[in-house]
Amino acid sequence: MTNTVKPEHPSVAITGAGSGLGRDLALKLAAKGYRVFGTALQQNEVTDLDKASNGAVSLAVVDITDESAVATWVDQVSKELDDAGLDVLISNAGILTPGPLEVLPLAAVKREFDVNVFGGLSVINAFLPSLRTSRGRIVLIGAMTGRFPLPFNGPSSASKATLEALADIYRAELKPFGIDVVVAQAGNMRTGGPAKTAAALQRVADSMTDEQRALYGEAFAKFTDALNSMQGSGLSADASAERVIELVEQVPAPTRAAVGDDAEEILRLVREKSDAELDALRLQLVGLGDE
Template sequence: MPDTKQSTVAITGAGSGLGRDMALKLAASGYRVFGTALSADEITDLDKATDGAATLSLVDITDEDAVTAWVEQVSVELGQDGLDVLISNAGILTPGPLEVLPIAAVKREFDVNLFGGLSVINAFLPALRASRGRIVLIGAMTGRFPIPFNGPSSASKAALEAIADLYRAELKPFGIDVVMAQAGNMRTGGPAKSSVALRQVADSMTEEQRALYGEAFATFTDALNSSQASGLSSEASADRVIELVEQVPAPIRGAVGEDAEQILRLVREKSDAELDAMRLQLIGLGDA
């Protein structure tokens, strides 16, 4: 008899933006979808949008007890077949000069972008081993090309790149694939949030900080807002990540968006000095 087992996927940050679009598309293609959300409205919305094929839970991935409870609940429903795919998608962006940003804000970014993801991955490993499944981490091109005034995000995504390589080696004996999706600018709801965050940082600067960084940060703000507004659509971004979810054999890395492809190519081809010059151009301190 043919194998009728339904494919399963768990997605963090599935209530909005890229996570929601991936959940919708995977549910439409036959996956049983589980995920985390940040509000009851997000849970209700996706349940209706997928006719019950996607089940979200209210989970803060930085709360280990909440993660454990969610994964245990999902694992019971999965049974002995395990989990086919885990997409570690949840993330935040904390822009600003490193000297200006509170250390607590930097730590929060690492808690969400790195440590929260680690907590979810480790909790799901028994279910992933059972299915010899796949982990897809949503990184960023800034993990390979950190940019000024985007330090916490760049640093946390760089750490995620290393974590992906380590997991890939450590989990190979269990048949688990680990894929890094290196995202460029995406119109996934992030641009509006980024614009607000950028404005808040500028408004919170002291006169001394504004004298030091104000002009360069304003140049960076204009460049980031412009880049994100022209980035890959949320639906197209979801399609590309799903390609990485289903590609056989599993890729090690894959760019999401033409800008990511271009930046990652330059990182491979350019010298450190040339890359530094590119960074300075982003904040108006280099030659155009």
């Protein structure tokens, strides 16, 4: 049995808090009495969340791939927290770059790693002095694809797999300072992501040359239909945020935990099935399995 404890008025910083899961987390944590700070991509997101939270959430427009901007934001948050330190950092910001690896421009793949991996590293490292002060917790929003990569989802699967490795390394390196590191292995969620995913899939399909379309068009269309269907039937925004908050507050901290029944099942299969069985399953899931 797990317990949940938190200090009075704990603090949390959330990247990518202007929309989707990050926005839901910010509102729910503010309602629970947390002091909430976060990053957004646009000023209208800052204004929207300030109004929605009655001023309880403090967002700043920050590109987490800009180290200077990250340093400025973290310094501002740390000064507001003064000697208390930051209790929780939720590394949530991320992008999705679907498509066949042969078709995707290398710059697009690098951009996904810049946001999903290097931007997250920049924020984590900048907050470590404050997290050491509070003996706080880092929660990385990963994905089940970090353990079960899918075809046509290469950059996202690879970046989430990298997060899994970095979490294990951080957990070992930060143990002497009492900092917990948790990976939330998310399945499909209806938190604003499905619409963005559908748009990204369409952009890739539209950008293919005739030669690329002849090679991958039919298979990518099946993948698109399967992924849109999976995301559309994923865990609700409310339930997704509540599950992540459980991981924020769970004592003792888990090292990793699924978010959603689909993630729970996939991660179980990863532990139990052979590589050949998993290869067949990943094709089946994206509509490319044998009839």
